[in-house]
Amino acid sequence: MPSIPHHQSRRIPFAQAAVAALAVTIALGHAQAQQLYRWVDDNGEVQYTDKIPPSQADKARARISEEGVQVEEVPPAPTEEEIQKAAEQERQKAEEAKRLAAQKAADERLLRTHKTIDDLELARNGKIAAVEAVIQMKRDGVRAETSRLLKLNDKIAQLKKDGKPVSDALQKEVDEAVVSIRNGYAEVVENEYRKQAIRNEFREIVARYRKLKRLPEPDESNEPVTSELRLSILVACKNAAQCNKYWERANDYVRSHSNVKTEVAGPGLLIGFAQDEREDRSLTLSWTQTAPNKPVHLYLDVQCKNRLTASLYCMNPTIPEIRDGFHSSLVRADDPQMRP
The missing domain is CATH 3.30.530 (Alpha-D-Glucose-1,6-Bisphosphate; Chain A, domain 4)
Incomplete structure (x- = not known):
């Protein structure tokens, strides 16, 4: 293998170093050329700088290439109101997901528990019958209290007929009987509303069941449906x-x-x-x-x-x-x- 002349052995490393230095310089220049940002200051004026001032770090900005092309866009930092709004949206999203999961579980339970519409109607009628039993019990209690009130009034009438005074204790019994009767009927009314609530609840359940089963809607043209309690009495x-x-x-x-x-x-x-x-x-x-x-x-x-x-x-x-x-x-x- 021929030997390299002594004078050439010094020039080659120098040339390589020069090329490497030039490459680094070009790379640095290229990197510096890319670090150009366009942003808008508080006065609404467009600024071009190689660095973003710390006081403007929350502003929206765009990075520009050496050819003048936008290569990156950074949105402004969110405000406190935007942060709260985003958190509220996340909360609502989680609530909606929870609601959908609960609805899915309820639908599966509905289909698993009831095989037909008749099953649902039977369950509804059973709940209403239980409330009607409570109503009848309250009315029976009122009947007994009314009988007691009549006897108390007869006693008062006899005292007045005999010219005797009506004691405070006797009058108190009468007042208590009146209040008891009114309270009894108040509970009757409350239970009538409970019956209507059951009807409304099962109307929604049946509608959901029909939708899940893809059943046709019933013909209710001859039977008016109302969600309000309507009693003639x-x-x-x-x-x-x-x-x-x-x-x-x-x-x-x-x-x-x-x-x-x-x-x-x-x-x-x-x-x-x-x-x-x-x-x-x-x-x-x-x-x-x-x-x-x-x-x-x-x-x-x-x-x-x-x-x-x-x-x-x-x-x-x-x-x-x-x-x-x-x-x-x-x-x-x-x-x-x-x-x-």
Whole structure:
């Protein structure tokens, strides 16, 4: 192998070093050329700098290449309001995911538990029957309390007839009986609303079931559907003026179907009595309100007792008419609008 001349052995490393230095210089120049930023200052003026001032670090900016082409865009730092908004959106997203998961689980449970629409209707009827049993129990309690009130009133009438004073204790018993009767009917009304809530709940469940099963919608053209509780023997009122007007009309209605001479009246309570050759009847009108912020309801309860069989079923054919006519006798189309 030929030897390299002594003078050439020094020039080659120098040339290589020069080339390397030039490459580094070009690379550095290229890197510096790329570090050009375009941003807008607080005065709305566009600035071009190789560095972003620390005070402007939260501003939006774009990095420009040596050819003047935008190669990167950095959005502005989010504001506190934007951070809170993003957090709220994440919360809502998580809540929606949780709701969808719960709905899916409920749908699976619904399909697993009930095989047909008849199963759902059977479950609904069972729940309503349980509430009706509670209502009947409350009405039976009211019947017993009414009997006690009548005896107390007879005792007071006898004392007055004999010219004797009515003791505070006796009057207190009467007042307590009146309150007990009204409370009993308030619970009856609450349970009537529970029955309606069950109907509404199962109406939604059945609709969901039909959708999941892809069943056709039922024909309800002949059966009006309402989500509100509507009873002919129950009237709600909005304000004192309306309630007092309805109460006057309700008193007149009860007295038109009972014997005024034998009626029993108390605060928010009127009990009228009627009879025929087969049965004794009582018409009890109560003013019910479970709390000051709850609506007032006027409730009419008609109870019967057969003299021969002691049956509590009302046999007189006028009873359905009395029940059905109560609401319309209080709420009239020609009443002026009463604002709450």
